[in-house]
Amino acid sequence: MLIAQLSDPHVMAEPDDQAAHALRRAVSHLLELPVLPDLVLITGDCTEHGEVAEYETFRTLIQPLPMPVYVVPGNHDQRAAMLSALGRPGTLGLEGFMQYVVEAGPLRLIGLDTHLPGQDAGELCAARLDWLEDRLTEAPGRPCVIFMHHPPARSSLNVMDGIGLRDPQAFEALLARHSNVERVLTGHLHMAMTRRCGGTLLMTAPGTQHTWLPDLGHPERLSVQLQAPACLLHSWTPDAGLVSFTSVIADRTSPMLDLHDGTAWRS
């Protein structure tokens, strides 16, 4: 099972602008990987303004992907327009939210809707947290991956933490009651960040336009280097469990190099 994660494409209605070009390139990148992913997660900010025309462009841009694509809303999305344009996939959906379950072979994927209308910060209200508690309780032995837009823990960057998930302690306390959550996967930061969260591992994905590398010497402000965009690849095998890789989205795909033939290093 191979899961690809893209994040924060911020698509606008114009199909030939920088955001659209970047998402088109990210889609091509996934299609040129050595192994085609079984499914794709896009962890929010699918569009810049949440307009219906933007979702139409977004849908056109991801159409070349032959595998299922699962999205959750970010702060730049609009829940009603997103639900209307894309529908809510999966099963066990929470009425009124883009929150649902995908049974993906050995893994249970749980998409959470952290959208808070009119705010850049995110929220998981009591209804959404109760729903998550039910989903984790009903399948205690099944490895789960939670995906959402807002990281539910501090990044140490004051500006981004100021628009993070409200009351992350409630989410962390819920997670800590369940031992079968393999990862929490988010976007929002446009950075590759990994940290502990509620007894599991939290990973944030870079954006499809750029990876932001923050100036950690000045956490009171947000200054970033714009580095090459990237995606995350999460591979599940029975022997190794869930292992995550970062794949840089380059303009040209590098050829495969055979370094070892299974029995010996190639000279």
Ligand SMILES: [Fe+2]
């Ligand atoms: Fe974003």
